[in-house]
Amino acid sequence: MLQFFRGFFNSKVGVIATLMLVGMIAAAFALGDIASGGGFGAFGKGNRVATVGKEKISSNDLQQQTGIWLERLRGNNPGFTIKQFLAEDGLGKLLSFLIDARATRIWGEQHGIYIGNRLIDHEIGKQSRILGPDGKIDPDLYNQFLREQGMTDTQFRGEATELLMARQLLGPSTIGIAVPKKIATRYAGVLTETRLGAIVTLPLAAFAPKEAPSNAEVQAYYNAHKGQYALPQRRTIRWASYDASVIQNVPAPTDAEVAARYNATKAQYAPTDKRKLTQVILPTEAAARAVLAEAAGGKKLEQVVAAKGLATAALGSLTKEAYAAQANQAAADAVFTAEAGKLAGPFKVTIGWAIVRIDGRETTPGKTLEQAKPDLVKQITEEKRRNAIIEYSQRIDEEFQGGSSLGDIAKELNLTVVETPLLLADGSVFGEGGLKVAPQLAKVVPTAFLLDGPGNPQLAEVDPGKTFVIFDVGQDLPAAPPPLDQIRAQVSEDARIAKGEAAAKAAAEKVKAQVEKGVPVEVAVASLGVVLPPVDRVDTDRQKVEAQGANSPMPLRLIFAMPKGKVKLLRAPRNRGWYVVTVTQVTPGKVTENDERMGGLGESLKKAKTEEYTEELRGAFRKEVGSSRDDANVAKLQGQLSGGN
Numbered sequence: 326m327l328q329f330f331r332g333f334f335n336s337k338v339g340v341i342a343t344l345m346l347v348g349m350i351a352a353a354f355a356l357g358d359i360a361s362g363g364g365f366g367a368f369g370k371g372n373r374v375a376t377v378g379k380e381k382i383s384s385n386d387l388q389q390q391t392g393i394w395l396e397r398l399r400g401n402n403p404g405f406t407i408k409q410f411l412a413e414d415g416l417g418k419l420l421s422f423l424i425d426a427r428a429t430r431i432w433g434e435q436h437g438i439y440i441g442n443r444l445i446d447h448e449i450g451k452q453s454r455i456l457g458p459d460g461k462i463d464p465d466l467y468n469q470f471l472r473e474q475g476m477t478d479t480q481f482r483g484e485a486t487e488l489l490m491a492r493q494l495l496g497p498s499t500i501g502i503a504v505p506k507k508i509a510t511r512y513a514g515v516l517t518e519t520r521l522g523a524i525v526t527l528p529l530a531a532f533a534p535k536e537a538p539s540n541a542e543v544q545a546y547y548n549a550h551k552g553q554y555a556l557p558q559r560r561t562i563r564w565a566s567y568d569a570s571v572i573q574n575v576p577a578p579t580d581a582e583v584a585a586r587y588n589a590t591k592a593q594y595a596p597t598d599k600r601k602l603t604q605v606i607l608p609t610e611a612a613a614r615a616v617l618a619e620a621a622g623g624k625k626l627e628q629v630v631a632a633k634g635l636a637t638a639a640l641g642s643l644t645k646e647a648y649a650a651q652a653n654q655a656a657a658d659a660v661f662t663a664e665a666g667k668l669a670g671p672f673k674v675t676i677g678w679a680i681v682r683i684d685g686r687e688t689t690p691g692k693t694l695e696q697a698k699p700d701l702v703k704q705i706t707e708e709k710r711r712n713a714i715i716e717y718s719q720r721i722d723e724e725f726q727g728g729s730s731l732g733d734i735a736k737e738l739n740l741t742v743v744e745t746p747l748l749l750a751d752g753s754v755f756g757e758g759g760l761k762v763a764p765q766l767a768k769v770v771p772t773a774f775l776l777d778g779p780g781n782p783q784l785a786e787v788d789p790g791k792t793f794v795i796f797d798v799g800q801d802l803p804a805a806p807p808p809l810d811q812i813r814a815q816v817s818e819d820a821r822i823a824k825g826e827a828a829a830k831a832a833a834e835k836v837k838a839q840v841e842k843g844v845p846v847e848v849a850v851a852s853l854g855v856v857l858p859p860v861d862r863v864d865t866d867r868q869k870v871e872a873q874g875a876n877s878p879m880p881l882r883l884i885f886a887m888p889k890g891k892v893k894l895l896r897a898p899r900n901r902g903w904y905v906v907t908v909t910q911v912t913p914g915k916v917t918e919n920d921e922r923m924g925g926l927g928e929s930l931k932k933a934k935t936e937e938y939t940e941e942l943r944g945a946f947r948k949e950v951g952s953s954r955d956d957a958n959v960a961k962l963q964g965q966l967s968g969g970n
Contacts, residue, residue, distance in 0.1 A: 374958045375420060377427040378950045384962050387420055388775065391966065394419055395771055406751040407774065408557065411967050420959065424952050425943045426487045432946040433490040440486045448485045465708075469715055469790075494946075495939055516867060517914020522884040523846045524861040525905035527833050528897070531855050533825035537817055546820035547809045553899070554806040554816070558967070559747040559755045561799035562773050563731055564766060565740035568792045572713045578705040586701050587694050596691030600661060601684040602640040602648065605630045606677045613671035613678035620668055626682055642687050652679060711790040718793050722784045731782040731797040744799045750774045769796055775966065804967065826900065833894050833903035840892050840907055866914070880904045 375382040391407075394415070398405045410416070433440075449455070450462055455470050457463035471481060538546070547554075587594065605626065607613040612633075619629045627637050640648070649657035656672035656679065663669045663683050670680040721734055735742045745762055747755040752770040754760040762770060769785045773796060776783070782797040809816060832853050839849035846860050867885050870877050883895055883904075889911045895904040 372958050372961075373955055374962065375424050375952065375954045377424055377947075377952045378431045380427060380431065382420070382423055382427065384958055387416070387423065387959075388962060388966075390419055390423060391416065392771060392775060399771075406749075407771065407966055408750060411963060416959065416963055416966070420954065424947065424954070426491065428946040428950045428952055429494055429943065430487045430490045431950045433494055435950070438490065438493060440489045444489060445482050445485045448489060449481070465712055465715075472715075472719065495942060516871075519866040519912045519914070520863065520884055520908060521910040522863045522906065522908040524863060524880045524884075525833075525836055525846060525850055526858045526861070526897075526902065527829050527836075527905070528858070528902040529822045529825035529829050529900075530902075531825065531857055532828035532832065533822045536821075538820045538824070543813065543817050543820050544809065546823065547806075547816045550819070551806045553819075554812060555804050556802075556807060557749055557755075558774065558804045559749060559800075559802040560774060561745050561747055562762075562766065562770070562796050563742050563744045563799045564769070564794055564796035565731075565735050565738075565742045566765060566787075566792060566794045567738060567740060568788075569710055569714045569790070571738065572710055572717060575706060575710045575713060578702050578709070582705055583698055583701045584694060586705060587697055594692040594697045597644060597687075597689045598661075599642040599644050599687040600648070601642045601687065602660065603637050603682045603684055604640055605635060605637045605680050606674065607635075607671065607680070608677050610671055610673070610678050613680055617668060617671060617680055620680075626668065626680070637682075656681070714790060714793075718784055718786070721795065725782045725784060725795075729782070730780075731795060734782070734795055740795075747800065747802065765792060765794065766796075769794055773798055823900070829903050830894075833905050836905045837892050837894055840905070846905075846907065880906050884908055 372384040373381040374384055374387050391410070395405070395407060395410060398410070446462075449467075452470065455462055455466045457466065467478075471478060603626065605616070607616060616626075616629050616633070620626045630637055640651075643651075645657050645661045648660060652672060652674045656670070656674065659672065660669050660681050660683060665683050665685050668680060668682050671678040672681070721738075724734060731742060734740075745754075745766070746757070748762060748770060749755055750770070752762050752767045754762070761767065765787050768787045769783070772783060772785065776798050778801045779798045782795060785794050785796070786792075787794050806812075832855065835853065836846075836849045839852065840846055850857060850860060861880075863881065863884055865881075870881055870885055879898070880895055883893060883906050887893060887906070887908045889908050892905065892907040895906055896902075897904060
């Protein structure tokens with residue numbers, strides 16, 4: 326559980342947010358606002374990566390979700406690449422998430438928990454971008470939204486069902502959890518502890534022979550370590566863009582269309598009559614009348630109530646209906662017949678007796694159909710143009726699906742196809758020191774790197790309703806090492822250093838054995854008779870190490886994971902040597918139960934236990950429903966996404 330509290334005491338309050346499954350599902354559902362659509366075509370529909378109950382999760386499902394999650398992650402970290410996603414086991418974690426979501430929904434259905442269509446409609450209605458001016462779901466906007474997602478209505482409603490089922494089944498796991506303060510204090514002592522230790526570094530170069538390896542040895546080393554020299558996958562993108570200007574003639578709105586829109590949104594054009602109000606609530610009618618009497622004598626309402634330890638509240642400008650909803654109809658009638666600058670009341674309201682001052686009146690005359698017509702014509706024309714460009718693009722997409730090439734469509738649209746230089750998956754130009762592609766093309770790069778290769782033209786909407794890009798893969802250079810002759814000097818040096826592996830490991834084991842017998846670290850190192858870096862004496866606390874996160878050195882992290890008096894060996898990154906790590910002293914931190922940070926730590930512990938309970942519940946759902954993974958197909962997709970490396 327300790328992993329949940331890293332960095333706790335780096336902030337004043339120290340509350341650590343623990344991501345729960347319910348939140349993950351909600352986030353996945355909310356991805357509709359940022360994700361781009363389209364399948365990526367790496368696998369056929371028959372290739373499944375998992376089975377949950379009697380339902381299957383296909384490679385296409387997992388691949389599509391990978392694209393969505395990459396977009397989500399890039400929202401917080403624009404430089405995040407699919408290589409990083411895969412390196413952190415993103416594919417496996419995402420599949421686990423999809424399995425859990427599916428198992429939760431199936432278990433609920435098996436036990437009679439029903440998610441009705443009205444509830445799903447309500448959840449979908451929370452997507453503001455698909456709502457029309459009347460606040461209801463606009464079918465055209467909804468269909469556009471689904472096209473951007475590359476999803477059908479059935480698929481989208483399925484995601485909403487899983488979200489709602491998870492809320493009902495997993496939400497209660499957060500109720501009634503408490504952590505005793507003594508337990509929190511004990512954990513706090515661990516989080517603030519200080520440790521003394523030593524780190525001995527034994528680089529392979531110090532034990533490697535001086536002479537260069539033979540050509541045969543260089544070739545053998547290259548063959549055995551090709552992955553170490555592999556260049557990342559590189560691709561060029563052939564593309565062209567178009568915008569709404571391709572739609573030459575948009576039919577003007579008819580009088581009937583304008584009238585229908587006016588009637589549907591008539592509330593927007595109705596006259597308004599508002600009052601700007603200031604209000605104070607008193608506990609009794611007698612108290613309210615006393616305040617009213619003092620204010621009537623010439624004192625300001627604010628001064629009168631301040632003397633009694635109360636304060637007025639500015640309600641802003643309200644319609645009569647809005648104030649009636651806050652107070653009651655009788656109060657609203659009285660307030661809206663009173664003159665500006667006057668006091669009205671007292672009125673009996675829910676929590677006491679109200680006195681209201683009318684600070685001013687704000688009215689708008691409203692608009693007739695003729696007065697609103699210019700706005701309505703502009704609004705309807707823009708919608709028609711947007712719908713026309715969407716239908717136009719949908720036809721292009723259908724032509725791509727029917728076998729038309731990028732060149733065919735570009736010729737038809739009189740567009741010029743250009744080709745990018747070789748790109749990396751993060752959109753940077755290969756070998757150009759971080760130079761990036763044009764912003765309008767950056768959004769399609771992730772999809773381009775998920776395509777099978779050339780011959781799979783795609784259409785993407787890069788600026789909703791305005792700008793579209795048609796594109797395909799040009800050159801496709803998979804991740805692979807360059808020829809040996811191009812990097813022979815580097816490989817030769819690496820092969821020479823690698824020869825020191827056995828001697829370096831033997832030296833590390835010798836130092837470890839001596840330190841375990843009580844020999845001082847510096848004396849043990851000196852006995853090797855080899856020039857090595859100075860022994861690194863460590864005297865630091867856990868907070869500083871945790872604050873560095875993944876940037877903290879591996880040996881330093883190991884010191885805080887070992888018992889006092891232990892000695893361990895640790896291989897250096899890229900097999901460049903060995904570390905001998907020892908802990909000589911552990912001093913727990915001193916934190917009292919009254920420390921202001923203890924409340925935050927208690928909440929963090931509570932959240933951590935909630936996550937553990939939720940994980941147990943998810944595991945129970947998986948076990949009862951039954952689930953399995955096809956590791957071979959997962960590995961196949963992993964290879965596809967990583968360029969076969």
